[in-house]
Amino acid sequence: MKIIPITIPFPAAFGLGKPANCYVIKDDQTLLIDTGWDSPENRVALKKALESIDAWPPETILLTHGHIDHFGLGGYLQQLTGAEIMVHKEDAHMLDDYEEDLVRWYDKVMTDAIEGGFETDGLEDVRSKLLLASKAMLKPVSFTAFEDLKIELKGGTLKSMGVPGHTPGSVAYTIREEAFSGDAAIENTVNVEDLKQEFLSLQKLKVFKNIYPGHDRMPLSRQDIEALEAHFVDRLDDVLGACRDGATLRQIVDRMYFAMAQEQNVIKMIFPIKQTLAYLHYLEGEGAAGKKEGRWFAFRERL
Numbered sequence: 001m002k003i004i005p006i007t008i009p010f011p012a013a014f015g016l017g018k019p020a021n022c023y024v025i026k027d028d029q030t031l032l033i034d035t036g037w038d039s040p041e042n043r044v045a046l047k048k049a050l051e052s053i054d055a056w057p058p059e060t061i062l063l064t065h066g067h068i069d070h071f072g073l074g075g076y077l078q079q080l081t082g083a084e085i086m087v088h089k090e091d092a093h094m095l096d097d098y099e100e101d102l103v104r105w106y107d108k109v110m111t112d113a114i115e116g117g118f119e120t121d122g123l124e125d126v127r128s129k130l131l132l133a134s135k136a137m138l139k140p141v142s143f144t145a146f147e148d149l150k151i152e153l154k155g156g157t158l159k160s161m162g163v164p165g166h167t168p169g170s171v172a173y174t175i176r177e178e179a180f181s182g183d184a185a186i187e188n189t190v191n192v193e194d195l196k197q198e199f200l201s202l203q204k205l206k207v208f209k210n211i212y213p214g215h216d217r218m219p220l221s222r223q224d225i226e227a228l229e230a231h232f233v234d235r236l237d238d239v240l241g242a243c244r245d246g247a248t249l250r251q252i253v254d255r256m257y258f259a260m261a262q263e264q265n266v267i268k269m270i271f272p273i274k275q276t277l278a279y280l281h282y283l284e285g286e287g288a289a290g291k292k293e294g295r296w297f298a299f300r301e302r303l
């Protein structure tokens with residue numbers, strides 16, 4: 001069994017997002033884990049990359065989660081090769097309604113941002129660009145939504161393992177000592193929807209020797225995952241500190257992401273806003289902080 005990484009760029013036009021790490025598993029079958037964003041350049045790049053390692057056509061496309069920068073080229077590959085696309089059932093709807101999903105995602109961020117005291121000039125522009133790009137994508141014609149997946153390969157059994165937190169249907173594909181984690185584990189930080197689930201998912205990933213992330217440096221080790229856990233704990237303490245005397249979302253974000261906040265670029269602030277909200281909701285769930293009249297208050301000194 002061979003593992004070959006392929007990195008596919010994120011379109012520069014949007015000013016956010018990173019190149020996606022995709023992986024080919026070559027054994028008695030050829031599997032492709034994630035595809036990268038669909039753009040004319042990326043179509044050529046991915047096909048070339050697969051051909052150059054003798055992995056064309058891939059038989060199965062395994063998606064780690066339902067984000068457009070991971071499944072985007074799935075529809076195109078499927079049209080060319082007839083490859084089967086597999087995705088966890090919790091994220092499957094995102095392949096069908098990603099256009100509505102993007103709008104919903106954007107509108108939610110804008111509502112939270114405005115409520116938290118941000119000016120949102122410029123967000124509309126990015127939203128319409130994203131919508132245009134998603135309309136140009138080739139939609140997957142069909143896909144298989146699974147709860148648990150097992151594929152017998154000559155080199156071992158590949159299994160799915162739920163690692164929710166980044167999205168509800170995030171999965172890692174595991175084989176022997178390797179885990180392909182998508183966006184559940186990335187060096188330094190992960191954008192989380194649900195930090196409580198994310199902590200549990202990191203526990204599960206820690207038993208593997210090599211963890212192959214959806215972005216940035218690869219592979220990660222057990223120590224890298226522990227560093228990620230420690231990072232989240234530190235950040236939670238920082239958020240608690242920031243709302244000790246009561247603070248608006250904007251004040252907390254400005255303190256947590258001081259250097260970025262100086263740039264006054266609301267597009268760059270989308271992820272910090274989302275992430276800070278995830279920290280606050282985690283602390284709320286733990287009874288460590290709460291919101292009163294638009295301000296967040298810490299109920300404890302430390303987590």
Ligand SMILES: [Zn+2]
Binds near residue numbers: 067070166183
């Ligand atoms: Zn993602």
